[in-house]
Structure formats: C-alpha cells, structure tokens
Amino acid sequence: MKTKAVRLYGEKDLRLEEFELPAIGENEILAKIVSDSICMSSYKAATQGIKHKRIPNDVANDPIIIGHEFCGEIVEVGGRWADLFNAGDKFSIQPAINYEDGPVGILSAPGYSYRHIGGDSQYVIIPAEVMEQDCLLPFSGEAYYHGSLAEPMSCIVGGFHANYHTTPGSYVHSMGIVEGGAMALLAGVGPMGLGAIDYAMHCDRKPGLLVVTDIDNARLERAASIYTVEEAKANGVELVYVNTAEEGKGIDYLKSLTPKGEGFNDVFVYAPVRPVIEQADKLMAFDGCLNFFAGPTDPEFSATFNFYNVHYAATHVVGTSGGNTDDMIESLKMMEAGKLNPSTMVTHVGGLDAVIETTLNLPNIPGGKKLVYNNVSMPLVALDDLKGMEGELYEGLTKIVEASNGLWSPEAERFLLENAPAI
Template identity: 65%
Template structure:
C-alpha cells in the first residue's frame, strides 16, 4: 500500500513524499491516520536532525516519519495481534515506548510510523509495550490531543505533599486545597484548567493568572466560573499586570495564606519566583514549562524550603496510564481539549508549519492528514468564508461551538475538504 507522509532527512530537511509501505508482518498493524497535532517537539527534531537524541544517526539515508500526537483507525491486523485488535478500531498511541530502555519513539525514530502520514505500519514493540491505546470517542482530534493532555494529567499526579512528622510522599495535589496556575491561559494552561475542574481530585480554590487580557477573557468564556462552581471549585481569573503587588493580590484571594499547589506554565524567571513566593506550608511548585535555554534559572527561598517544607517538581510528559485517563475522560465527555486548538490544516501544510512553528501565534496546530489545506486560523474562517463557502460553513459551525473546533466541524471538514 502507498502512503503519503512527511519525512525528516536532516536539519531543516522535511519532505512530503509518496512511497510504498513494506508488506505487513504478523507482528505489525496497518493503520490509517486521520489527525495529528503538531508539537514543539517535532520542531526541535527537525531543527536538530541527527543530533536529536531520538532521531537516528543515519536519518539522511533512512528518513523517519514525523508527528507523534495522532489518532486514526486500524486497517489490518497481523496474526499475532488478531485476538486483541480488529479492523475499524480507533486508536491513539503513547509515543514514549521505553522499549528495552531505548529512546526510539514514533514520530522521531521510525521509517513507517509517524502522525503526519496517511497510512502507517505500527511495529510490534508498540503493542508489546501496551502503547497502542483504544479510543472510543467520536472526534479524532481529541485522540490526537490525548498525548498533550496526558502531560497535564501527569503533572497533577506528580505533585506531592508530606504530612509533618512522616516521610510519606502523598502524591497529587491537595484535594480541597488551594491551587494557582501562573501564565495559565495558553493552550496547555487551558487544558490544565479543564482537567482540574473535572478530575476526581479537585482543589476547592483555583486561581489562574496571565497578563494578556484577551486570552484571559477567552479562557473565562470557555471555562466559566459557574461551571467550576458546579464542580465544587471556586475559580478566579486574575490579570497580574493590573496589580502593583501580584503576590499580595493572589494571597488575598486565598484568605492571606499561601497556596498548596502552584503550577508555572511559562519559563519566565519572574513568574517562577512569583510562584515560589505564593507557596504555603508544604507547598509544591510544579515547573511545567519546558525552557529551551539550558542555563535557565530562577531564585528560590531556601529558608522556606527548610522551615516551611516548600518543594519543587518538574514534569515533561505523561505515562501510559495518564494517557489512558485522558482518553477515557474524553470518551465520557468529561474533558474537551478543543480550547487548545487554534489552527487547522492538511498534510501539505505540515512542512512549513513545523519549520516555522515558534513564529506562528496561537495554540495547537491540528492537521488532518487525508486532506489538502493551508494552515488556517479558526479565527480567520469567517473572513475566508466571504469568498469560499467551505470556510463560511466552518465559521458558522465554530460559532455555534463558542468559537471552538468540534466534532461537528471535524465531520464537516472530512466530508467536504479536498483530498490530499
């Protein structure tokens, strides 16, 4: 079977190509990809080429498929797995295989599996590591966002607290406690808000900050104070640029006390230090944001580390259980990561989008691999719709869904967009 895929050959060398997949082996699975969300990690892989830890040294001669946040349907199952999987099953993949200690991962290391493709061959190690995950939801895009959502789920599970006089690490945030999310209305911050107010271990008080008024207003319109309250969470959005003393302002919202859990969503020194200043006794600061500067540092009050048991954790991904939790919550309609998505495109938009990803504003760039479409901001659908009825209808559908991508929008696009 032929596939069309974006392959990496070296630094800055991405190519959209059509080629033949090899014959399926008994331990492999043939699958069709429907959607892939472009991650900053793919940008890093293409910019580093063979210097990247997950990219093979011989990538120039044996190019790899890129993309690791994907969702699709199984087409054919090798005999070894026929009792567990069947044609038509929807799936997502946990790319961090950790197979025999290797860093190899779909989207970085393999010739025939990656999210930016029409068809792929799933190698047996994916199934052996139990990383081919069933997805029972209606929308493929949610399956694509299960991997980034799992990073947020993992971050919430990674926080910990220690009861005074013991040495037992009680994992997770303080249920019924206080939590602050700083620089928290970017795409990952929105996902964290969604998970926090809908998961089974919620804080009583959640304060979300940013300095961008428009982004705060958008967040507040998607995850409302009323919806949070219905789930037992007192949610407050704060524009810290409007305060002369942001720490005091936030402390006042928590009745003058420090917060149990603080998440820092941007690698900005003053934001990290603000997070440290907000911690209460036994407070845990989660530095979620991944800096690109290897020398990034910030100050921390070590008096409070000693006497107030302040501590810090950092997470850079979720495990397979975190991803399963994400997929299951999406399937049940408990979380909806659509707020992360700001742009839609086809397979022919992947090369340019990946290479220029840091320069493209907004949130997640969602690719539908079976179609041809320039990367387009959802906010631009209405303007493009003045000349194109296809975008006019997409704009109407998104407006019906509070300006967000949706199952309805996906189904319309898959039915009416130009095939690749």
C-alpha cells in the same frame, strides 16, 4: 501500499513524499492516520536532526516519519494481535514506548525514530513493540482530534499526579495535588493552561480554590467565557481569574485569596519566564509544591528559589515534561465520557501539505495547537481567520466554529473531512 508522509532527512530537511509501505508481518498492524497535532517537540527534532537524541544517525538514507500526537483507525491486524484488535477500531498511541531495542534504544519513539510510523502520514505500520508495551490505546470518542490531543492532555494529567506533599515526621510522599486545597495556575490561559483548568474542574481530585493568572485581559476573558466561574462552582471549585499586570494584583493579593492568606498548596508555572517562577515561589504555603511545567529552550535557564522556606516551610519543586501511559488512558476515558474537551487547545487547522512549513516555523506562529488532517489538502488556517475566507469549505467551517464559541468541534471535523479536497 502507497502512502504520503512528511519525512525527516536531516536538519530542517523535511519532505512530503509518496512511497511504498511493505506488507505487514504477523507482529504488526496497518493503520490509517486521520489527525495529528503538531508539537514543539517535532520542531526541535526537525531543526536538530541527528543531534536530537531520538533521531537515528542514518536518517539521510533511511528517513523517519515525523509527528507523535496522532489518532486514526486500524486497517489490518497481524495474526499475533487478532484477538486484541480489529480492523475499524479507532486508536491513539502513547509515543513514549520505553523500548530498549528500538532504533535509538530506550529513547525510541514513533514520530522520531521509525521509518514506517509517525503522525504525519496517511498510513503507517505499527511495530510489535508498541503493542508489547501496551502503548496502542483503543479510543471510542466521537472525534479523531480528541485522540490526537490525548497526548498533550496526558502531560497535564501527569503534572497533577507528579505533585507531592509531606507530613511532618514522615518521609512518605503523598502523590498528587491537595484535594480541596488552593491551587494557582500562573500564565495559565495558554493552550496547556486551558487544558489544566478543564482537568482541575472535572477530575476526581479537585482543588477547592483555583486561581488562574495572566497579564493579558483578552486571553483571560476568553478563558473565562469557556470555563466559567459558574461551571466551576457547580463542580465544587471556586475559580478566580486575575490579571497580575494590574495594580494591586500581585503576590499579596493572590495570597489573600487563599484560606487565612497562607498561600497555595499547589502552584503550576505554564510559561518559562523567570519572574513567573519567582512569583510562584513566593506564593506557596507550608509544604507547597511548585510544578515547573513549561520547558525552557535555554539550557542555562535559571531563577532564584527561597531555600529558607525549603528548609523551614517544606516547600519543594518538581518538573514534568510529559505523561505516562496511565495518564494518557485517563485522558482518553475522560474525553470519551465527555468530562474533558480539548477543543480549547486548537487554534489552527490544515492538511498534510501544511505540515512542513508549520513545523519549521512553529515558534513564530501564535496561538495553541496546530491540528492537521492527513488525507486533506489545506493550508494552515487560524480559526480566527476563517471568517471572510472565500469558498464553501471555509464558509461552512466559519458557521460551525462561530456556533461553538469560536472553538473547533467534532462537527467541524466531520465537515472538513467530508468537504476538503483530498491531498
């Protein structure tokens, strides 16, 4: 069958093309992709080409389909998997399949390494290794974009699980944040920070105190209107938003918010900014764990760290750059149960024909996640810019988005899929 997809041929060489997919084998599954959210990792892959460790060396002749944060539904199931999956089932995929025999070895991943599977295609062939590694994940949530955002959400979940703490006299690390403890999310009102607030309020291992910082009042106010202090309290979390650019709202003030002013058990850094990291270091309590979540692009990036406290106060640092399959399953199940709403991450929507320009210019486009629908023709549009745009599609979307506090929603997705022109 034919499909339209965005394929990578080399550095900054992305092409939207229509081509023929082969018939599936007994070990494969044919699927329709409905939505994909564009990740900075795709920008890195598209700009680096074969220099990227996940990109095969022969893409100039055998291009790969980009995109790895996708959700869709199964169309046809090969015989080997007929007892496990059915046509019509919705699914998401954990792209980190850890398959040693893939096109580039253990680093092989859908959206980077494969000719016939990637998020920015109308139809894909899911190879056997995805199912063999238990990375084809059933999803029964009401919106496809929830399934797309399960992958970035799993990165947040993984960060909470990766933090660890110790007991004096023991060499055993207790994994996870301190339940009922003091947590700080620094630079925490970007798309991933908002997801972390949501998870901290609704997961089964909550902090008692959650302090969220930024230096932009508008962003903080927006976050506070979505994740309110009242809702947090109802879930057993004391939530405090702080603009650290304001006078008197620095390290001493932040520590004063914690029990006995002793500092935070868990500190997450959501921006790769040296002063923010050094502030995090100063905020930790005894046995405090600093999670450097935001990945820098500069391989020489560094910051100072107090090693006196490492030695005498047992402070420590971890870095997380993704979640595993269990983290993604947890994200999907929480979304299905209505405990997580990743809508706060989405700031732009578009169609498959918006993917190339969006991917190659991603660092220059402000906001959060750029969500695309693969069977739709639509330029990338910021949700904030919908109002005033002409046409029944944009006018309808404006009403729906305004009714949901400026957020994307399942209703908005359904309206777009029913009314946007096909590509």
